[in-house]
Amino acid sequence: MAAVPDSPLYLGLDFSTQQLKVAAVDEHLNVCHHDSVHFDSELPEFRTQGGVHIHADGLTVTAPVLMWVKALDLLLYKMKRVGFDFSRVRALSGSGQQHGSVYWRKGASQTLNQLIPDQKLHRLLRDSFSVCDAPVWMDSSSGPQCLHLEAAAGGALRLAELTGSRAYERFTGNQIAKLRQSRPQAYKDTERISLVSSFAASLFLGDYAAIDYSDGSGMNLLDIRTKTWSQILLDATAPGLGRLLGAPLPSTSVLGPISSYFVHRYSFSESCRVVAFTGDNPASLAGMSLQPGDVAMSLGTSDTVFLWIQQPRPALEGHIFCNPVDQDMYMALLCFKNGSLTRERIRNECAEGSWEVFSTALRETPLGNNGSIGFYFDNLEITPSAAGVHRFDGDDNKVSWLSPQVEVRALVEGQFLSRRVHAERLGYCIVPGTRVLATGGASSNHAVLQVLSDVFNAPVYTIDMSDSTCLGAAYRALHGLGAESGVSFFDVVKNTPEPHLMATPHPAAQQVYDQMLKRYTRLEEIVLQAHCTGATTTNKPC
Structure with a gap:
């Protein structure tokens, strides 16, 4: 269906490792606009490679926070230059690379509340961060902190049962613990700690945005069943950490109206709402329109498996996250290097x-x-x-x-038996109506997909995941406006293109x-x- 002129639009942004992307959809989910800013080539002054700084030890990997802010300035300028009508945007949401953390300096909330529309965002916020280079998911320098957190929880398995994952060096709780120990003054100067997702939402909100349940469950700090921070783990990580993180909220939450800065600078409507941002993996689950019982498998250099789970069984391998579109459900993620x-x-x-x-x-x-x-x-x-x-x-x-x-x-x-065995260990269960959604290079091979269908005893479909994070964010923006009144995510995405059936089990x-x-x-x-x-x-x- 063609987009209707002047119809409402819903914006999805993705603050990924190498670029910032945006997609706008109308109420029928037609994509009306997309654009991007590539960090290395379009913001060369930050001197990143692949969007990051790899430090001399080979373990520490960071990214400049102001680069992300300046990328947003540039992206919105690009959209304005081609005549994008921001006044049509009723809601926006987004995603961020998981496990990255942003440290707001004391006084930054006041700056966010009083943004001056005739100045660029990155100039206004240049002094707002106590840590200029933020740790990101590629960092693997927090091994001692991981051991400490697992011991505090009562062992690796107990930590997994609480938070959905055993301790991982890239996970935010361990990164915070390392920063507090190695840079105590920076931690003392911090007023708020955000994930990349909630940091990006804060820019649009003009205030500190809550961490959502789904991205929060990739921190080794959130109790995935009570959906509250575990006090034992907070205490083991850093003093006063609960206050710095703020209370987490459901991923479908409407955080509030867009900041007046964007109303005056870009002509957003005052009624435009900001829906909680989430991590890139949860946003992909939304963008793929997974349903209960579905499994999505990306068959690339590494094979990644996304699962919709009702009764999770956290283990020493894989990750369980709160589901970004249904707070009573869960999602799981498994990664296999040899693909x-x-x-x-x-x-x-x-x-x-x-x-x-x-x-x-x-x-x-x-x-x-x-x-x-x-x-x-x-x-x-x-x-x-x-x-x-x-x-x-x-x-x-x-x-x-x-x-x-x-x-x-x-x-x-053997590869597909492994994928199923480890999925079922996390609580995945094949049910009537289960679909396997395949993407990536090997999904073009019908014989490979037939084996996948046979091993999982379920039909295999192919889908395009190229913009799943951006589209998932845009779909979530639309869903967020109706979630409180009982609109289900599946009502929202019922008009998405059907995946292509490729194989049925023998x-x-x-x-x-x-x-x-x-x-x-x-x-x-x-x-x-x-x-x-x-x-x-x-x-x-x-």
């Missing part, structure tokens, strides 16, 4: 470097591969933490070689793979024990 590059290696070694030959091998080998199973971890895997190639025959004996066609199926079946798939899932789980334990034994003898982490 397309491993598939390409096996293609080159076993299929003459041809995807056509690779696909033929999948079509000509039977479901279950006559019992042969493979674990292919060319690089140290994230989920599970193991390395090396491990092949097993139908009698669970470890073997050093499989025929080329069998090896191809062992790889693909009638025998459930019987074959229910047995293989049990075997895979048992064999994975053998692989992990072998990895830990080897790690112990070589003094490497297990």
Whole structure:
């Protein structure tokens, strides 16, 4: 449906690692405008590479907070220059790279409340941050703080049960603890700590915006069941931290009207509302229009699995977040490092470097591969933490070689068995109506998708995720206006394009793979024990 002139618009912004993007949709979800600012090329004065500063230790990774502010100045100027009508925007929301943190200097709230419309935002806020370079998700320098937090919680598993994840170096709570210890004066000078998402919302609100439940559950601080900060974890992280974070709010919350700064400078309507911003991964879930029981799988250099979960079971691997569109539900995220590059290696070694030959091998080998199973971890895997190639025959004996066609199926079946096993450990459950939504490079291979459909015993559809964060933010802006009156997110996104059906499970798939899932789980334990034994003898982490 074509956009109606002068119809209301809903704005979605994404403050990602390398760029700031925006998408505007109308009430029928037609995309009416999109634009972006690339940090490295369009804001070269900040001297970032890939949107970040990598420090000499190789572990510390930060980004300039004023770069994000200046990018917003530039983005809105670009939109104004091409005649975008800001007065039509009824609501806006956004997303930010998860795990980044922003430290507002004492007195910054007064500056936010009194922004002068004839000056650029980055000039007005240049003295508003006690930490000019903010830690971001690529930072891995807070290992000691992670150990301390897990000990305070009663162990890694107990921390995962509380917050949805064991301690991770990039997670915000551990970054705050490190900053408080290494830069105590900066912490003392801080009036408020935001995530990148709530920082961006604060710019539009002209006041400190609350952290939403969904992005807040990526901090190792939020109790994902009570949706409040855990006092034990706050106390273990930094003194007075609860006051600096403020109370979290539902992800569907309308925070208030847009700041008068934007009304006077860009002609936004005074009635435009700011809906809580969230993290980029939760925004992607909204942009993909996932439904209960769905699983989305991005098949790229690494494979990432998004899950809609009703009854979470947090574990030592993966992440559970509060759901950004339904506060009674949850989402899970799993990342697997060995994805397309491993598939390409096996293609080159076993299929003459041809995807056509690779696909033929999948079509000509039977479901279950006559019992042969493979674990292919060319690089140290994230989920599970193991390395090396491990092949097993139908009698669970470890073997050093499989025929080329069998090896191809062992790889693909093994990858998708792993995705399902680890998803179910987090509480995912296949239900009637479950869909697998596939995206990324490998989603163009029908034979690969057929194996995915068979292993999950569910139809597989393909979707475009290229702008899922921006679109998810725009959809959430529209949903936020009606959420308090009971409008469901699915009523809002019912007009989104239907995904394309690519594969349906073979009638025998459930019987074959229910047995293989049990075997895979048992064999994975053998692989992990072998990895830990080897790690112990070589003094490497297990």
